[in-house]
Amino acid sequence: MSTSQRFGPTGVERAEAALVEQYPRLVRLAYLTLPDSLVRHTRVLLAHKAVQRALPRSGTPAGPAPAEGGPDRPDPHLTLVRARVLRATLTPSGPPGTLRGRIARPPVPPFVWGLRLWPPAGGIDEAARTLSGVPAPVRAAFVLHHLDDLPEHELVRLLGRAGAADPAGALHEALALPVGKELLEALRRPEFDASVVSARPTDLLRRRRRARACGAGLATLALALTALCVHGSRPAPDVRPAAGPAVSTALDPARLQRVPAEAWADTARVDFTAWPARGGRTGDRDLLARALGTWAAPGRTPVATAPATTAQPPAQPPQLLYAGELDGRAMVLMRDGDRVVRYGESATGTTGGSRTLDVTRTDDAGVTTAAALTLSRTPDGTSARYLLAPWIATTATRDLLRAGDTGHPLAVAADGVTAPAAVPPAGGSCTSWPVLELTSSTRIVEKHSFVLTDLGALSPVHLTYTPLPDGPGAVPARQPREVTAPEARTAWARLACRLGDLRGGAYRAVNVWDFAAAELPDGAGRAVWSCTRASGWAGPGDVAVRLRLASGTPRDVAKARSTAACGRFGQHLLAGLRWRSPAGRWYLLAAGSRQVAAITATGAVRAATSDRTLTAPWSGPDGPVSLVATLAGGGTVTALDGAGGGRD
Incomplete structure (x- = not known):
C-alpha cells in the first residue's frame, strides 16, 4: 500500500482477518499500554474497545504502511491495525469525534451490565503491575519487542506512526528495563492473555429492579421536559439531583x-x-x-x-x-x-x-493486606483507630525498634474498631516505632500472626522479612516471612526508622531481604547486605540497599524507584560502595544475591572474586567503579549503584 492509497473492501477484509487472527496479542498490547491509573474493569473494556475500533473503514487513508511483498516484510494490514490500536491507547484522550476522543468515554461498547471484569490472578495483570509507572510508549515498546518479536527498526517506525514523541528513546528505555528471563518466559504462557477475563456479578437481585427504576426515571424526565416547555418563562425551581427516581x-x-x-x-x-x-x-x-x-x-x-x-x-x-x-x-x-x-x-x-x-x-x-483500614486519627497525629478484618482473632501493639518487645494487647470493640493505638512519629526523633501485630482466626488459617505499620495512609502496610540464603552457592530462593521470629525482629529493629522515608506513598507491603553477609577487614566485624523493597498497590516498587554493620547506623548503598529489583521478578542483585574501615583504610565492598557466582570490578579499583562478596583495597584516587557479576545459570548483572556512588 502506498501513502496515496485508501482502503477498499478487499483491504478492509484483510485488515479484519489480521485483527481476528492476532486479537489476543492486540488486546494484550492495548491493555499494557493503557494508563495504569485506570481500574482493571475499565482497562479491560477499553483494551477490547481500542482493538475492535482499530478496524479501518472503506475509504480510510492507508497511511505509510510498508509495501507489499518480501518474505521479511511485516504484514501491512497488521501494521496498520497495530498503529491504530497504539494511537488510541498511547494517549487515550482527544477531540470529540476522533478515535482517541471516543475511547476516552465510558467503556461502551461492548456493553457489560451487572458484571465486573478483570484479568485472572497470575495472568496479564501481573505483567501490568510490573510495568506500572513506566511511560506508555515504553510499555508498548516492551510488549512489541519482547512479546510480539517485532524488529527494532519496525518497532521505532510503528511507534512514530502511532504518535509517540520519542520512539527510539522509548525502545531504549524498554530494553533497559530490569526484567528477568523468568518473567519473559511467564509472559509467553497462555494465562498471560488479556483477552481471558474473570467476571463476578455486582448486584444480582437488585438488577431486576432496574427496568422499573429506568422506566420511572424516563417518565419523570418526560414530565419535567413537558413542564419546562409549558412554564419555560417561569423561574426554574431548585431541584436537587438526589430527589428524583432517575x-x-x-x-x-x-x-x-x-x-x-x-x-x-x-x-x-x-x-x-x-x-x-x-x-x-x-x-x-x-x-x-x-x-x-x-x-x-x-x-x-x-x-x-x-x-x-x-x-x-x-x-x-x-x-x-x-x-x-x-x-x-x-x-x-x-x-x-x-x-x-x-x-x-x-x-x-x-x-x-x-x-x-x-x-x-x-x-x-x-489476608494480610486487607486486614485493617484506618478509620480516624487524633488531631495531633499521635494515635489512630483501625477497623479490623472480621478474620482477626487477636490484636496487639509492640515497638518495632525493640526486638525483644513481646507486645501489648489492644482492645477491639464488637464491630471491629480498635481502641486508639499509637502511630509512628511523622518527624523529629525516632525513639519508638509502634506497629500492630495481628493474628488470624483459626477458622481460616492456623497460628498466622503478622505485622502492620501505619505510614499515614488509609491502608496500613504489611511488613515481612527474607532471611539470608541457606548455605553457599545457588541455593533455592527463600520466601518472605512474617516479622514475628527473633531473626526478623532483629533485622527490622535496625531499619524501622527508615520507614519514615516512605510516608505519602501508596504501598501495600515492605520486605527486608538479607541477600549477603561477609566479614569486614581490619577487624570491623560481620556485615549484612540487605535490600528493602516497598511494593506499591499499583505494581512498581521502590528499593534501598543498605549495609548493616556490627554496630552503628546502617550505611546507605543504593536506591531506585519504580523497579522490579529485590522482588519476585528481580531476584538478581549486585551492589557496592566505598567504605572506610576503623583503621582509616579505604576499601571497595560489593555483594551479590544467591545466583551470583563471580564479581569483577573495573575503573578506579580493579579486582575480581569467584564468590558472592568482594573486598578490595581502594588505594588509588577517587573515581567511578563498574561492577559486573556473573550468574551461576549464565548471564550477567550490573550493580544497582556504582561503588563510586553513580548509577552504572
Missing part, C-alpha cells in the same frame, strides 16, 4: 452491597470482598447519601487520593464496609472494585469545612 443506581444508598457477617469464614477469597457492613450507622440513609453524593460531586470537600488512584464515582453500587461514629466524627468506608473510599464528617452532619474524602488502591489485597 438518580443513578450506583449512588442510591438502598443499593449499597452488604456482605453477610460470616461470609469470610466460608470463602476461598479472603479479602475486602468478604468484609461485612459494620458500625452503628449502617442504616442511616441520610449519612450514606451524603457520603455517596460527596464522592460523586466533592465540590469544596478536600479529596486525598493515593498515587496512581482516581476519585471517579463508582459505575456500580459500591460495597459498604463501615458506617459509624467515632470521637465526634461520622465515618463511612466503601469499596469499589480495586478502591476503598473513606468519607468523614462531623457527627452532627453539618457541612462547612468538616467533610473529607480519601481514596486508596487495594489491588489484589489478601
Whole structure:
C-alpha cells in the first residue's frame, strides 16, 4: 500500500482477518499500554474497545504502511491495525469525534451490565503491575519487542506512526528495563492473555429492579421536559439531583452491597470482598447519601487520593464496609472494585469545612493486606483507630525498634474498631516505632500472626522479612516471612526508622531481604547486605540497599524507584560502595544475591572474586567503579549503584 492509497473492501477484509487472527496479542498490547491509573474493569473494556475500533473503514487513508511483498516484510494490514490500536491507547484522550476522543468515554461498547471484569490472578495483570509507572510508549515498546518479536527498526517506525514523541528513546528505555528471563518466559504462557477475563456479578437481585427504576426515571424526565416547555418563562425551581427516581443506581444508598457477617469464614477469597457492613450507622440513609453524593460531586470537600488512584464515582453500587461514629466524627468506608473510599464528617452532619474524602488502591489485597483500614486519627497525629478484618482473632501493639518487645494487647470493640493505638512519629526523633501485630482466626488459617505499620495512609502496610540464603552457592530462593521470629525482629529493629522515608506513598507491603553477609577487614566485624523493597498497590516498587554493620547506623548503598529489583521478578542483585574501615583504610565492598557466582570490578579499583562478596583495597584516587557479576545459570548483572556512588 502506498501513502496515496485508501482502503477498499478487499483491504478492509484483510485488515479484519489480521485483527481476528492476532486479537489476543492486540488486546494484550492495548491493555499494557493503557494508563495504569485506570481500574482493571475499565482497562479491560477499553483494551477490547481500542482493538475492535482499530478496524479501518472503506475509504480510510492507508497511511505509510510498508509495501507489499518480501518474505521479511511485516504484514501491512497488521501494521496498520497495530498503529491504530497504539494511537488510541498511547494517549487515550482527544477531540470529540476522533478515535482517541471516543475511547476516552465510558467503556461502551461492548456493553457489560451487572458484571465486573478483570484479568485472572497470575495472568496479564501481573505483567501490568510490573510495568506500572513506566511511560506508555515504553510499555508498548516492551510488549512489541519482547512479546510480539517485532524488529527494532519496525518497532521505532510503528511507534512514530502511532504518535509517540520519542520512539527510539522509548525502545531504549524498554530494553533497559530490569526484567528477568523468568518473567519473559511467564509472559509467553497462555494465562498471560488479556483477552481471558474473570467476571463476578455486582448486584444480582437488585438488577431486576432496574427496568422499573429506568422506566420511572424516563417518565419523570418526560414530565419535567413537558413542564419546562409549558412554564419555560417561569423561574426554574431548585431541584436537587438526589430527589428524583432517575438518580443513578450506583449512588442510591438502598443499593449499597452488604456482605453477610460470616461470609469470610466460608470463602476461598479472603479479602475486602468478604468484609461485612459494620458500625452503628449502617442504616442511616441520610449519612450514606451524603457520603455517596460527596464522592460523586466533592465540590469544596478536600479529596486525598493515593498515587496512581482516581476519585471517579463508582459505575456500580459500591460495597459498604463501615458506617459509624467515632470521637465526634461520622465515618463511612466503601469499596469499589480495586478502591476503598473513606468519607468523614462531623457527627452532627453539618457541612462547612468538616467533610473529607480519601481514596486508596487495594489491588489484589489478601489476608494480610486487607486486614485493617484506618478509620480516624487524633488531631495531633499521635494515635489512630483501625477497623479490623472480621478474620482477626487477636490484636496487639509492640515497638518495632525493640526486638525483644513481646507486645501489648489492644482492645477491639464488637464491630471491629480498635481502641486508639499509637502511630509512628511523622518527624523529629525516632525513639519508638509502634506497629500492630495481628493474628488470624483459626477458622481460616492456623497460628498466622503478622505485622502492620501505619505510614499515614488509609491502608496500613504489611511488613515481612527474607532471611539470608541457606548455605553457599545457588541455593533455592527463600520466601518472605512474617516479622514475628527473633531473626526478623532483629533485622527490622535496625531499619524501622527508615520507614519514615516512605510516608505519602501508596504501598501495600515492605520486605527486608538479607541477600549477603561477609566479614569486614581490619577487624570491623560481620556485615549484612540487605535490600528493602516497598511494593506499591499499583505494581512498581521502590528499593534501598543498605549495609548493616556490627554496630552503628546502617550505611546507605543504593536506591531506585519504580523497579522490579529485590522482588519476585528481580531476584538478581549486585551492589557496592566505598567504605572506610576503623583503621582509616579505604576499601571497595560489593555483594551479590544467591545466583551470583563471580564479581569483577573495573575503573578506579580493579579486582575480581569467584564468590558472592568482594573486598578490595581502594588505594588509588577517587573515581567511578563498574561492577559486573556473573550468574551461576549464565548471564550477567550490573550493580544497582556504582561503588563510586553513580548509577552504572
